Amino acid sequence: MLTQEAEAAGRAVTVGLVSGLDEVGARDGWRCWICDEPVEPDKSVNDARGPSIDSYFTASKAKNKAGVERLAHRSCNTKKGATTPVIRWPSRLFVSDPAVLLTTVDRLERKGGREVVGRSPSASDAKDASEWLQDRLSRLAPSLPVAVTVEAGGGQQLLVLTVKRR
Numbered sequence: 001m002l003t004q005e006a007e008a009a010g011r012a013v014t015v016g017l018v019s020g021l022d023e024v025g026a027r028d029g030w031r032c033w034i035c036d037e038p039v040e041p042d043k044s045v046n047d048a049r050g051p052s053i054d055s056y057f058t059a060s061k062a063k064n065k066a067g068v069e070r071l072a073h074r075s076c077n078t079k080k081g082a083t084t085p086v087i088r089w090p091s092r093l094f095v096s097d098p099a100v101l102l103t104t105v106d107r108l109e110r111k112g113g114r115e116v117v118g119r120s121p122s123a124s125d126a127k128d129a130s131e132w133l134q135d136r137l138s139r140l141a142p143s144l145p146v147a148v149t150v151e152a153g154g155g156q157q158l159l160v161l162t163v164k165r166r
């Protein structure tokens with residue numbers, strides 16, 4: 001009887017963990033919040049490319065001390081902020097002075113307003129970059145209502161993020 005109870009308790013714990021991962025994974029569309037590549041739900045959680053739950057603490061969220069739970073590959077996981085997450089811009093884009101996106105997003109979440117996040121040499125390069133940004137930010141910061149626009153400035157095309165009024 002004791003053994004059965006212990007087994008039942010063990011199962012309950014396992015089920016609890018799995019449903020947490022399933023929930024976070026489904027909400028993040030089974031895509032890693034760091035590298036933006038797919039995560040296989042069925043891969044072992046012990047595999048480097050397997051699913052894991054990461055906790056991200058931004059300066060704005062540190063106040064209420066609750067990290068935001070995000071889906072990450074085990075190898076990409078920041079281990080609750082123990083490693084600094086790096087959000088990469090794709091090398092195919094022509095962008096100079098690309099911003100550190102997490103820092104920018106964090107600032108925009110706290111203060112709103114607008115920021116230039118990079119410059120492209122031509123309008124078509126800027127269009128490619130702005131499309132990537134809009135799509136990437138929809139997953140990186142789903143709660144931040146941000147618009148990506150392109151503005152001409154200094155003979156170049158500026159990529160601008162503007163927080164929409166809530």
Ligand SMILES: [Zn+2]
Nearest residue numbers: 032035073076
């Ligand atoms: Zn990843």
